[in-house]
Amino acid sequence: MGKFTALFFLVMFMIGTDTFLISPLIPTLQAEFGVSTGHAGWMIGAYTLGSALFALIAGPLSDGWNRRTVMLCGLLGFSAATALCGFADGFWTMCLLRFLAGVSAAFTAPQVWASIPAVMPASRIPKTMGVAFSGLAASQAFGVPIGSWLAAAHWSVPFWTIGAASLLLAAAVFRLMPDVKPAAAPPGGRAAILRRYAPLAASSRARSGFLAYLLLHLGSGASLAFAGKWMADRFALPVGQIGTVMMFLGLGTLLGSLLGAYPARKLGRANAAAAGLALIAALYVLGPHLGSLPAATALYLLIFALLGMVFPVIMEALTSLNASIRGTISSLANATMNGANTIGAWISGLLYAQLGGYAAIGLFSAVCLLLALGAFLAGGVLAERAPARGGEAAAKP
Incomplete structure (x- = not known):
């Protein structure tokens, strides 16, 4: 069973590494392709757009297919699209290949x-779920910085490396994963897939929760998208050193995800999330004005640690909206996250280029998080709830 745990960890690690790989590479790719700062964010946004658009259908559709086959095909497509990014000869070619990589990730994860x-x-299911989630946090702590160090040789090397590693993972899935076939075809076919979202659309708590989740990722995604660009401009860091700083931020996320259950138990879910979001918003405003690299690194490490603590609490709240459609909720949450990151990267580029650089992004991120907090609290999404009969909590309109 340990082989499955390791396999799932590595798949999520690889997808997480690829998600924000371009963030520390933006200054290099911007010069390589001759693209403006206002448009550079689309090299990140194209990946998250592809993932967001297809996440809504990938999860429900694959419920009727052999999951081993879907994962294998997704990894093969992910490997090919990512490796081809290393051969991109222009901005739009890179955006297209990043979009295709995002589509493949939407079917894999x-x-x-x-x-x-x-x-x-x-x-062993809860522990394995936790290990798989930690793969995403570890990707930010180690995968993205490693990619930045590889880019010190040439910007294409990280893409080729991830593509080759994903191909090896596909071979491991082919050899190790058993067939995971559905017990029966989903009733009602395609129409049933759409109907799975109906309880969420009818629930005011769900609408508030997903609006807040969108705002949360809009703010955090905008901040992260141009963090590498800001470090290069503010502290004259080369791409390799940007990767080192990103490693500390990723370690903050990993630390927060491992320790996040403690404050939630001590303070309660609503209080822990509210305190975390309010503090993060204040730190987003302060961060861009720091003139010392160690101080900036420490502050953003704290931000990412707090985000690592808050995100699991919020995901627990969202998945408890309706226990009978948790897979659909997870797919919608993934689409919301990637959609918000897409918009955040675009807005981040505009703010950086037009409205005073990273300070404008910090203010935008802070406003998004405060609005998210308001939506969470107004909708009662974070309120502690007793489980419904049978151990499942249903969403109430």
């Missing part, structure tokens, strides 16, 4: 979460 209950004993 849901299979991890859906396959864990099918291949793991019940007693």
Whole structure:
């Protein structure tokens, strides 16, 4: 069973590494392709756009397919699209290939979460879920910085490396993963896929929760998208050193995700999330004005640690909206996250170029997080709820 745990961790690590790989490379790619700062964010946004558009259908559709086959095909497409990014000869070619990589990731990641209950004993499902989630946090701590160090040789090397590693992972899936076939075709076919979203659309708590989740990722995504550009401009850091700073930020996320359950238990879910979001908003405003690299690194490490603590609390609240459609909720959350990151990267580029650089982005991120907090609290999404009969909590309109 340990082989499945390691496999799921590595798949999520690879997808997480690729998600924000371009962030520290923006100054280099901007010069390589001769693209303006206002448009450079689309090299990040193209990936998240592809993932957001297809996440809504990838999860529900794959419920009727062999998950091993879907994961294998997704990884092969992900490997090819990412490796080809290293051969991109222009801005629009890079955006197209990043879009295709995002589409492939949208089909790959849901299979991890859906396959864990099918291949793991019940007693090991929670731990395996946690290990898979930690793969995303570890990707920010180690994967993105490693990519930045590889880019010191040439900007294309990280893309080729991730493409080759993903191909090896596909071979491991082919050899190690058993078939995970659906017990029966989903009733009602395609129409049923759309109907799975109906309880969420009818629930005011769900609408408030996903609006808040959109705002949360809009703010955090905008801040992260041009963090590498700001470091290069503010502190004259080369791409390799930007990767080192990103490693500390990723370690903050990993630390926060590992320790996040403690404040939620001590303070309660609503209080822990509210305190975390309010503090992050204040730090977003302060961060761009720091003139010392160590101080800036420490502050953003704290921001990412707090985000690592808050995100699991919020995801727990969202998935408890309706226990019978948790897969659909996860797909919608993934689409919301990537859609928000897409818009955030675009807005971030405009703010950086037109309205005073990273300070404008920090203010925008702070406003987004405060609005997210207001939506969470107004909708009662973070309120502690007793489980419904049978251990499931249903969404109430």
